[in-house]
Amino acid sequence: MLSADLHKRLGAFHLDASFSAEPGETLVLVGESGAGKSTILNLLAGLMDPDRGRVALDDTVLYDSERRLSTPAHLRPVGFVFQEYALFPHLSVFENVAFGLRAQRLPDAAVVRSARAVLDQVGIADLAARRPQELSGGQRQRVALARALTVEPRVLLLDEPLAALDLQTRAQVRAELRRRLADLPCITILVTHSPHEALLFGDRIAVVDGGRIVQLGPRDELLRHPRTDYVAQLMGLNFLQGRVVSKEAGGLAVVETGNGLMRVAGPLDEEREVFLVIDPREITLHLTPPSGSAQNVFSGPIVEMVPEPPFGDRVRVVLGTTPPVVAEVTARAVDDLGLREGSHVHASVKATAPRTFR
Amino acid sequence: MLADRWSARLAGLAAALFLALLVLPVASLLLRVPPGVLLERLRSPVVTQALWLSLLTSLASSLAVIVLGLPVAYLLAGRAFPGKRVLETLVDLPMVLPPTVAGVGLLLAFGRMGLVGRVLTPLGMTIPFTTAAVILAQAFVAGPFFVNAARAGFEAVEPQYLRAAATLRSSAGYTFLRVVLPLSVPALLAGAAMTWARALGEFGATITFAGNLPGVTQTMPLAVYIALQSDLEAAVALSAILLVFSFALLLVLRHLPSVTAR
Amino acid sequence: MPAPDRFLPLRLARGLPLTALCLLLSFGPSPAWSGPAGHLTVFSAASLTDVFVVLGKVLEQRNPGVGVTHGFAGSQQLATQIEQGARVDVFASADQRWMDYVRQRGLVAGVATEFVRNMLVVIVARSSPARIARLQDLATPGIKVVLAAAAVPVGRYSREALDRLNGAPGFAQDYAQRVLRNVVSHEENVRGVVSKVQLGEADAGIVYRSDVTPATAGRVLVLDIPDRYNVVASYPIAVLRAAPNPAAAAAFVSLVLSPLGQRVLRDHNFTPVNAR
Numbered sequence: 001m002l003s004a005d006l007h008k009r010l011g012a013f014h015l016d017a018s019f020s021a022e023p024g025e026t027l028v029l030v031g032e033s034g035a036g037k038s039t040i041l042n043l044l045a046g047l048m049d050p051d052r053g054r055v056a057l058d059d060t061v062l063y064d065s066e067r068r069l070s071t072p073a074h075l076r077p078v079g080f081v082f083q084e085y086a087l088f089p090h091l092s093v094f095e096n097v098a099f100g101l102r103a104q105r106l107p108d109a110a111v112v113r114s115a116r117a118v119l120d121q122v123g124i125a126d127l128a129a130r131r132p133q134e135l136s137g138g139q140r141q142r143v144a145l146a147r148a149l150t151v152e153p154r155v156l157l158l159d160e161p162l163a164a165l166d167l168q169t170r171a172q173v174r175a176e177l178r179r180r181l182a183d184l185p186c187i188t189i190l191v192t193h194s195p196h197e198a199l200l201f202g203d204r205i206a207v208v209d210g211g212r213i214v215q216l217g218p219r220d221e222l223l224r225h226p227r228t229d230y231v232a233q234l235m236g237l238n239f240l241q242g243r244v245v246s247k248e249a250g251g252l253a254v255v256e257t258g259n260g261l262m263r264v265a266g267p268l269d270e271e272r273e274v275f276l277v278i279d280p281r282e283i284t285l286h287l288t289p290p291s292g293s294a295q296n297v298f299s300g301p302i303v304e305m306v307p308e309p310p311f312g313d314r315v316r317v318v319l320g321t322t323p324p325v326v327a328e329v330t331a332r333a334v335d336d337l338g339l340r341e342g343s344h345v346h347a348s349v350k351a352t353a354p355r356t357f358r
Numbered sequence: 359m360l361a362d363r364w365s366a367r368l369a370g371l372a373a374a375l376f377l378a379l380l381v382l383p384v385a386s387l388l389l390r391v392p393p394g395v396l397l398e399r400l401r402s403p404v405v406t407q408a409l410w411l412s413l414l415t416s417l418a419s420s421l422a423v424i425v426l427g428l429p430v431a432y433l434l435a436g437r438a439f440p441g442k443r444v445l446e447t448l449v450d451l452p453m454v455l456p457p458t459v460a461g462v463g464l465l466l467a468f469g470r471m472g473l474v475g476r477v478l479t480p481l482g483m484t485i486p487f488t489t490a491a492v493i494l495a496q497a498f499v500a501g502p503f504f505v506n507a508a509r510a511g512f513e514a515v516e517p518q519y520l521r522a523a524a525t526l527r528s529s530a531g532y533t534f535l536r537v538v539l540p541l542s543v544p545a546l547l548a549g550a551a552m553t554w555a556r557a558l559g560e561f562g563a564t565i566t567f568a569g570n571l572p573g574v575t576q577t578m579p580l581a582v583y584i585a586l587q588s589d590l591e592a593a594v595a596l597s598a599i600l601l602v603f604s605f606a607l608l609l610v611l612r613h614l615p616s617v618t619a620r
Numbered sequence: 621m622p623a624p625d626r627f628l629p630l631r632l633a634r635g636l637p638l639t640a641l642c643l644l645l646s647f648g649p650s651p652a653w654s655g656p657a658g659h660l661t662v663f664s665a666a667s668l669t670d671v672f673v674v675l676g677k678v679l680e681q682r683n684p685g686v687g688v689t690h691g692f693a694g695s696q697q698l699a700t701q702i703e704q705g706a707r708v709d710v711f712a713s714a715d716q717r718w719m720d721y722v723r724q725r726g727l728v729a730g731v732a733t734e735f736v737r738n739m740l741v742v743i744v745a746r747s748s749p750a751r752i753a754r755l756q757d758l759a760t761p762g763i764k765v766v767l768a769a770a771a772v773p774v775g776r777y778s779r780e781a782l783d784r785l786n787g788a789p790g791f792a793q794d795y796a797q798r799v800l801r802n803v804v805s806h807e808e809n810v811r812g813v814v815s816k817v818q819l820g821e822a823d824a825g826i827v828y829r830s831d832v833t834p835a836t837a838g839r840v841l842v843l844d845i846p847d848r849y850n851v852v853a854s855y856p857i858a859v860l861r862a863a864p865n866p867a868a869a870a871a872f873v874s875l876v877l878s879p880l881g882q883r884v885l886r887d888h889n890f891t892p893v894n895a896r
Contacts, residue, residue: 465819465821469819469820469821470747470820470821471747471819471820471821479749484764486804486821487764487804487805487821487822565808569766569804569805569806569807569816570769570805570806570807570808571803571804571805571806572806574804575805576806583808584769584771584806584808586697586700587694587696587697587700587769587771587808588696588700588771590700590703590704
């Protein structure tokens, strides 16, 4: 387990963050630029020292301000994938990937063996002799990942791993990266400014704002119980995963979420795995089955009603529908409709409401 | 648009003048001496001695400067520390000192009665009048060129690469050898070329500190100067030889980056 | 004494403040002189450095309006510069050879006159660890001897004197060769030899008697070379054909040859020609 308690002051910016993470899970740090997410990664890696705090990996203490202990970066069992990848331009892909092994003065045979294994694992064995300058963005990203994995880190840090890619490549690489990260035994901490990416990658998500972790928890918790307005807006989104099972007239795709069907507008091919993000505000609640153009109507009980901080003038309504969704309505609407936990409601979602991505 | 054409013309004129300043003395030197005479002079013992000595000492001093200068350049390229400005100024000093002054300084430091010299003398080691003194004088005046070029090269290395290396179990030393150095090679070669050229042409400090003895301390520039005082033709021939040699070697050094890049 | 300027034998700056001072001083009982005026450039052998500066000042005092600029270097260097077109009025060489060089190229106006003579001495660094008490000791292996280069008059004279000592009573047959083996540097003028010995960098050197100034004497020991083996250096002086200021040039040469000039030369340890 990684436990981190970090305090750092950079000019007028104060960072105070405490969190922990377990092996096998992916923790996503999400927030706007300048929020302090990358700083946290740098502090964990030892590229920067906190003013105060403690970082420990199980029994190994990497940093402890009280005991004046700070392990230098190159001795920490940490791997880092940089935003711009920072692949060494004067080395081939193979040598880039092998760098961490050679730096540990391992015998040549072992280096070659391990490096080849990782190259295969990441699927870039055919690029071994090329130079980073000759690679596409997506290829570079894979090399950066392979390079970090070769040193068998116990903590893998990724700083906006998709930001340097164009939109098209990003979509492809995203799916692949997610699969890879999911399989990794190490603790993975990923930084992104994209809420969608956070929802996709994060087993647990930490919302970082102004140098503080505003809320940390699994997706559902951020969705159901956002602690602040900011969290609600940024991350309190419905996230569904499914597959397109059929197409209907008017270009609508029918997505089987495993928990119910959702009709979604937009050019989606059949058999496609797809992720849907639905803003709770796009879900309207009715006491009686609504008439209107909404292509999705789900009926079910209200499981929970959570007033949103700070003022509770907006309310999160957790529905036991199939698929289960969370809607956001005004407190006024709650009163007007006389909504209570247990009330049976009809939730309508326009087909254009879900945002899709692969 | 009219202004553009005029400024282009002006720039062209300035460039032509500067190039003329550079080319004319060189051309005059080469045109004065027929190649046959040049080759004949090349065989005379004074010339071969001086040429050999020049090559030997300039290569030795350049090598010494590179080896000793790399750590200094690395230090200066890094973060600030108390006294960094002083060190920077100290490194630049030989570039600003008139070479003769440098020679006097070297005498006062390493001469028989010098600060360091007086320690070495009882041990039987005196530095002035030896080839070692020539190497020392050259290293002193040419040192700053390499250090500053190397420093600029190191500073130009993207900090991100250094951070990446750190996360890949690379100690500071390994990072320097495997990341910083290879990425600075063009700057290092340029610095080495400048240093070697300066060492080759060094005169004032050499004649003051090392003296003038054929075969021991009389490098090409000294030989030219002495010849100039009594035999103009010989001086011209020597100058032409030195010129051709320097030009050829600098050309080779300039081509090295493109060769090593492959 | 500091090492002489090697790059710029023309110490241009020296003449001017002295000129100003002398101009001020000359507003006194000196008679109104409608004589030579203007700039005068004198190229002289390095051994004449101190004495010619004094004589230059005397000329300025006598001829207010004259400013003397000196160039001191090895005679060989001066001769070559004159040949290359240096604008010089007077040339004083430390040997006939370099005067002949200039004369043969038609650069001399009139004749060259011998104006002073000089003899050689050996100077030994006081701080030298080597025991050099006699001339013979110069041949001891391992000691550091400095001579002027062969093209420099005193360099040539030194080698001549050494050759004369070959096989002399009390001297080895190959004395000269042994001493030459001890030579560690060929200086480009005599003052270079003086400074190396004074600084204690070299153990001994051969210079002119006139180079043992009061300042130098404190730092070195002097070994005389017996007249029999010594070389008499003959110094000629001449006005140059292309002299920009022939009047002042002639005045200077007259001064040097005059009884006063000869006295000043004798005071500086030279051997005057017009002995009175």
